[in-house]
Amino acid sequence: MTLVVVGASLAGLRAVESARRHGYSGRIVMIGAEPHPPYDRPPLSKAALSAGAGGGAQPFRTEAELRSVLGVEPMLGVWADGLDTAAREISAAGTTVRYDSAVIATGAAPRQLPGSQGVAGVHTLRTVDDAAAIRAAWDRGARTVVIGAGFVGSEVASAARRRGVEVTLVDSQQAPLSRSVGTLVGAACIDLHRAAGTELRLGTGVAGLEVAGGAVSGVRLATGEVLPAELVVVGIGVTPATAWLADSGIPLSERDGGVLCDETLATGVPGVYAAGDVAHVPNPLFDHELMRPEHWTAAAEQGTAAARHALDPDSAQALPAVPYFWSDWYGHRIQFVGTPLADEVVIATPADTGLTALYRRADRLVGACTIDRPRVIMKYRRRIAQRAPWSEALEFAAGVANPV
Numbered sequence: 001m002t003l004v005v006v007g008a009s010l011a012g013l014r015a016v017e018s019a020r021r022h023g024y025s026g027r028i029v030m031i032g033a034e035p036h037p038p039y040d041r042p043p044l045s046k047a048a049l050s051a052g053a054g055g056g057a058q059p060f061r062t063e064a065e066l067r068s069v070l071g072v073e074p075m076l077g078v079w080a081d082g083l084d085t086a087a088r089e090i091s092a093a094g095t096t097v098r099y100d101s102a103v104i105a106t107g108a109a110p111r112q113l114p115g116s117q118g119v120a121g122v123h124t125l126r127t128v129d130d131a132a133a134i135r136a137a138w139d140r141g142a143r144t145v146v147i148g149a150g151f152v153g154s155e156v157a158s159a160a161r162r163r164g165v166e167v168t169l170v171d172s173q174q175a176p177l178s179r180s181v182g183t184l185v186g187a188a189c190i191d192l193h194r195a196a197g198t199e200l201r202l203g204t205g206v207a208g209l210e211v212a213g214g215a216v217s218g219v220r221l222a223t224g225e226v227l228p229a230e231l232v233v234v235g236i237g238v239t240p241a242t243a244w245l246a247d248s249g250i251p252l253s254e255r256d257g258g259v260l261c262d263e264t265l266a267t268g269v270p271g272v273y274a275a276g277d278v279a280h281v282p283n284p285l286f287d288h289e290l291m292r293p294e295h296w297t298a299a300a301e302q303g304t305a306a307a308r309h310a311l312d313p314d315s316a317q318a319l320p321a322v323p324y325f326w327s328d329w330y331g332h333r334i335q336f337v338g339t340p341l342a343d344e345v346v347i348a349t350p351a352d353t354g355l356t357a358l359y360r361r362a363d364r365l366v367g368a369c370t371i372d373r374p375r376v377i378m379k380y381r382r383r384i385a386q387r388a389p390w391s392e393a394l395e396f397a398a399g400v401a402n403p404v
């Protein structure tokens, strides 16, 4: 028996750990494009950008531990480039690996700004090597423009201010993080940036880059304004890493190319499951809406489940998980559970005691966002999982805001 895991990051590692925990003693091959063993990405936009920090991410497991503790045959620095579902083979670096079960955990790759290829000083942030390049630019005192005020872009701006770097954050939306938390809470996040001295250009598109001698010198906005910059960090979203699955027969989303799974993470191709940022999964808690959360907790939970289901399909169950993410800006913690796609959003607790916003769909609580209220967010996660009525959630929020 051979389990092949493609993608050596969070979802892939959790898949391997779960297989061993559930007693699987067969062969495991893990194919990963990066030369590094699996490491954690959230610190890349936080501690790893601080002055004086080591920079290099700590691996979850060293390559030696992958071999000795988990009994894995790691193929690191190797791109998988095809999957033959009839022969049950994955091709990589000129060889093929036969699988009985496979987990696709190839995650997602950052979208590039058109016209930025090959321009020095323009970076995305996905890998430990990207983080090192940004740190090095800040060591040289680079003025910085961040394009995209999602959670990665906002965290980069926060890290820049912590180092005293001048930074301007640009987004075509009117508020930061609006895709993830909606515009009402996004508007509240504007104050976090302003209070820390981050310049904002919101509701403004980017027209192009100013380039001198092959290196970026500024960002030209649609308004005609030019923001001088020696470093541009592009955080405009990601695309599922599935080019290697083209023509494989694995079902892919027409919208973004992500792998389409059922509620048990099965792709419909015998033996092949998917997990993490690469996977679209219908969520039974939210009217079977297809979700691809792009967050740490989902990748970890799905990786764990995918291997178990791949090795024992008869035991496979739907994953009724409530999506969760956190983001750290300027010493504030933003946390979100559920979905921002709602009929109504209300600020249930105002900002001076820490903000809580609740999201209603029909008569149910479907989402909650907090700023600096870490002890309460999981109580909303449980309520969403239990399909709590909206009125009960509002009562609970009022009680938390005014404890007796």
Ligand SMILES: Cc1cc2nc3c(=O)[nH]c(=O)nc-3n(C[C@H](O)[C@H](O)[C@H](O)COP(=O)(O)OP(=O)(O)OC[C@H]3O[C@@H](n4cnc5c(N)ncnc54)[C@H](O)[C@@H]3O)c2cc1C
Residues within 6 Å of the ligand: 006, 007, 008, 009, 010, 011, 012, 031, 032, 033, 034, 040, 041, 042, 043, 044, 045, 078, 079, 080, 081, 105, 106, 107, 108, 125, 126, 127, 152, 241, 244, 275, 276, 277, 278, 294, 295, 296, 297, 299, 324, 325, 326, 327, 328
């Ligand atoms: C800078 C940053 C900060 C973040 N902060 C937070 C946070 O604060 N909170 C939160 O909830 N989430 C955060 N996240 C999101 C979280 O880290 C991701 O959701 C998680 O890493 C997804 O794991 P994954 O294993 O599915 O995919 P990935 O981590 O993307 O890993 C996929 C791996 O597969 C490899 N690969 C791709 N194609 C191939 C191929 N053809 N062959 C072999 N290997 C391949 C890739 O190189 C990569 O190593 C952050 C992400 C980033 C980038």
